[in-house]
Amino acid sequence: MDVLVAIDGSDESTAALERALGVTDAMDGSVTVAYAVDPSVFDLGGSAPVSGLSDADRRLIVESVEDTERRGMDVLDDAAALAADRGRTVETELLYGDPVRAITGFAESEGFDAIYVGHRGLSERTERLVGSVAKGIVERTPITVTVVR
Template identity: 45%
Template sequence: MHYLVAVDGSEPSDGALDHALMLSAALDASLTVAYAVEPNAVEPNADGDDSLYTEDPDDAEARGERIVADATGRAAENGVDAEAVLLYGDAVETITAYAAENGVDGIVVGHRGLSDRVEGMVGSVAKRLVANAAVPVTVVR
């Protein structure tokens, strides 16, 4: 078995990583930790609402490198050997393409719970993965 977990540094993606680590350890499966480098990001603001902003592409890549390094470190601490990949572009398009091209058997993703306003602008990655992936998608809440 080969799982892919999509991470973005958010609390829901930490939950997805925990679930993917549990699955990988229990099933002796390989794990890929993936971060989609996309300069448009959604982050909670001081009021707890979601805000959409654009960051420098180099900053987005550096953030992705930190996030996958942290995730693969957590995997190693849990006895799971994980490969880290940075994917460039829309998260849904790049994750589904990577999964199809690399024999991924299942995708694990966190549910962000975006506000209706922000979800209307950018869409839910989890919902779009469920609709577009050719393999099973586990959404962790």
């Protein structure tokens, strides 16, 4: 069984990785951990100064793609270290694009048997604005998805 785990550094995504490691260990399967960088999100903040509280509230967190890539690599490194602590190795992938499309597209193109994802990611505010990644993955792919709390 080959499993893809979508992570973002949240406790829930760490729980998803731990669950996937346990399941695949019992089945002699492999785990790949993926983090998606979405460059389009960073354009939503704009470069103009914030004009007031209502303007600030409409903007998402704005950071450079390079900072997000670096954070993604740190999250992937942490995931690989967690797996190593449990005597396992994992493959890691830094993906680009909308997380739902990037994760499902990668999972389907690589032939994964299942996807594990945390119930809620790092930012509830972002989730309210752009939707739940876990829900989007479940709705978008024919692959079995396990949502972990």
